[in-house]
Amino acid sequence: MTDIRPRLRLFVPHALAEGAAVALDRDQTHYLASVMRAAAGEAVLLFNGRDGEWLARIAGLAKAGAALVPERQTRPQAPVPDLWLLAAPLKKERTDLVAEKAAELGVSRLWPVFTRRTNAGRVNLERMRAHLVEASEQCERLCVPELADPAPLDKVLGQWPEGRVLLYLDESGGGVPLAQAIPPGPAALLVGPEGGFDDEERRLLASKPFARPVGLGPRILRAETAAIAALAVWQSVAGDWASSPRG
Amino acid sequence: MTDIRPRLRLFVPHALAEGAAVALDRDQTHYLASVMRAAAGEAVLLFNGRDGEWLARIAGLAKAGAALVPERQTRPQAPVPDLWLLAAPLKKERTDLVAEKAAELGVSRLWPVFTRRTNAGRVNLERMRAHLVEASEQCERLCVPELADPAPLDKVLGQWPEGRVLLYLDESGGGVPLAQAIPPGPAALLVGPEGGFDDEERRLLASKPFARPVGLGPRILRAETAAIAALAVWQSVAGDWASSPRG
Incomplete structure (x- = not known):
C-alpha cells in the first residue's frame, strides 16, 4: 500500500x-x-x-x-511465530510493560506464572489484557496474544505440552547463551521474579527434559528487561525477524 | 565468590x-x-x-x-562492549526507560540525538544520568555509560568517527534484519522518534558510507522497544552475551 x-x-x-x-x-x-x-x-x-x-x-x-x-x-490473516512468554508477575508498572512489549515483540501467548519468590499475590488479568490489546492495535498485529490463566510453576511444568521447548532465564549465570540454545519449532521463554527461582524450583526445572537454562550475558538484568531482551533474541534467531522486511 | x-x-x-x-x-x-x-x-x-x-x-x-x-x-576493572546507543528523546517515562535499559544492556555511551520529528525540545541530562547510575549499580556494571552531549542528527553524522558502523532502525521496513547486518568491531545503534525519520534525514543517512538501515521484523515497534530489542540482538551477536556465563 x-x-x-x-x-x-x-x-x-x-x-x-x-x-x-x-x-x-x-x-x-x-x-x-x-x-x-x-x-x-x-x-x-x-x-x-x-x-x-x-x-x-x-x-x-x-x-x-x-x-x-x-x-x-x-x-489476510497470518500467524505469529509460535512463542510463549511465561512470566512471574512483577510490580504493576513492570507487569504492564511486559504485557505491552510481549505483544509488540510478537508472542502468541502470555502466561503469568507464580513462583515461590513472586511478590505479587494476584494478577489483574483485565488490566493485562487491556495492555495486550492496545499494544496489538498499535504495532499492527493481526491478533492479540492469548492470555493464559495464571498458574503456579509446578502445575505449569506438570502439564507441559509435548514438542515445545522451555527456555528458562537462569539468573544464577549457569545457562547457555540464549542465542545458542534456541531450537527450531515451538518455544516458550520463562522469566522468574526479581528474586529469581529458589533451589527447589531450580531442581524441578533441571529435572524436566523439555527445559533448558539460558543466559543473557554477564550483567544482572531486571526481570522485565530479561523478558524483553529474550523475546528480541528469539525473534532474531527463530522468529519472523529473520525473514525479509515488510513491503 | x-x-x-x-x-x-x-x-x-x-x-x-x-x-x-x-x-x-x-x-x-x-x-x-x-x-x-x-x-x-x-x-x-x-x-x-x-x-x-x-x-x-x-x-x-x-x-x-x-x-x-x-x-x-x-x-578488576573490565571493559564493556564498544556499543553506542543514539536515541531521539521521547516522553519522560519512555526516556527514563531507555536510559535504564541501555545501562543494563551494556552500552558504553548513550547519546541523545535530536531529529526533525523529535517532540521533546530538551533533555533532562541530570535525570538521565541518575537513571544510568542507578541501573549501573543494580546490574553490576563496573562503569556507568558515558552520557554524550545532546546534538542534532546532521551534526552527529557530520563528525562521525572513523571505524564505527552506524546501524539505524529503519521503521519504513527497508532495512536488513539487524542480526544479519552486524559487523564485528565498534558499533552504534540509532533509534529515531515515534514519528520516524523524515525524508531528508533518510536521504542524509543513506548518503553516509558508515550508516546501514536495519529492521526488527514485521511489527511496528515503539521507539523504546526498538532501542531495547536492538541492544539485546547486538549483544547476542557481537557483544558479551555470546561468551560463557559469569562464574
Whole structure:
C-alpha cells in the first residue's frame, strides 16, 4: 500500500466481512469520539484475530455506540511465530510493560506464572489484557496474544505440552547463551521474579527434559528487561525477524 | 565468590584503594541511612569506572555524610562492549526507560540525538544520568555509560568517527534484519522518534558510507522497544552475551 494508513486501528470481537456493520462498545466509542475526536466517514482499520485486517468507515457515531462498516480487506490473516512468554508477575508498572512489549515483540501467548519468590499475590488479568490489546492495535498485529490463566510453576511444568521447548532465564549465570540454545519449532521463554527461582524450583526445572537454562550475558538484568531482551533474541534467531522486511 | 553479595552497591567518583576512606555525598548518605537503613559496619560494594569493584565497610554514618573504607578488590576493572546507543528523546517515562535499559544492556555511551520529528525540545541530562547510575549499580556494571552531549542528527553524522558502523532502525521496513547486518568491531545503534525519520534525514543517512538501515521484523515497534530489542540482538551477536556465563 502506498496510500496513507488510517491513524485509527481497533481490535474487535465481531466477524469482519464486506458491508457487515460492526457495533463498537461504549469504551471503544469513547476512545474514537472523545480521545481521538474521530468523525463519521473517517477510516478505521479493524482486526479480530481471524479475518485479517479490514478498512472500515465510521457510519455513525453517538454517545451510546458507533457503527463501522468494513469496506475491503487490507491484509489476510497470518500467524505469529509460535512463542510463549511465561512470566512471574512483577510490580504493576513492570507487569504492564511486559504485557505491552510481549505483544509488540510478537508472542502468541502470555502466561503469568507464580513462583515461590513472586511478590505479587494476584494478577489483574483485565488490566493485562487491556495492555495486550492496545499494544496489538498499535504495532499492527493481526491478533492479540492469548492470555493464559495464571498458574503456579509446578502445575505449569506438570502439564507441559509435548514438542515445545522451555527456555528458562537462569539468573544464577549457569545457562547457555540464549542465542545458542534456541531450537527450531515451538518455544516458550520463562522469566522468574526479581528474586529469581529458589533451589527447589531450580531442581524441578533441571529435572524436566523439555527445559533448558539460558543466559543473557554477564550483567544482572531486571526481570522485565530479561523478558524483553529474550523475546528480541528469539525473534532474531527463530522468529519472523529473520525473514525479509515488510513491503 | 560463594559468599553472599552485599545488598548495597554504589557508584562513587573517588579513587578506590585499600584503606583509603571514601566520603559519600548527601544524596548517597540519605540513600544508605534512610532508604536502605544501613548501619555502621555493613558491607557496601563500590565502583568508579576505573579501579574495579571494591568491598568496603561503612565506618561512620551521620546525617551530613558517610565514610566508607575499601577493604579488598572483588573484581578488576573490565571493559564493556564498544556499543553506542543514539536515541531521539521521547516522553519522560519512555526516556527514563531507555536510559535504564541501555545501562543494563551494556552500552558504553548513550547519546541523545535530536531529529526533525523529535517532540521533546530538551533533555533532562541530570535525570538521565541518575537513571544510568542507578541501573549501573543494580546490574553490576563496573562503569556507568558515558552520557554524550545532546546534538542534532546532521551534526552527529557530520563528525562521525572513523571505524564505527552506524546501524539505524529503519521503521519504513527497508532495512536488513539487524542480526544479519552486524559487523564485528565498534558499533552504534540509532533509534529515531515515534514519528520516524523524515525524508531528508533518510536521504542524509543513506548518503553516509558508515550508516546501514536495519529492521526488527514485521511489527511496528515503539521507539523504546526498538532501542531495547536492538541492544539485546547486538549483544547476542557481537557483544558479551555470546561468551560463557559469569562464574
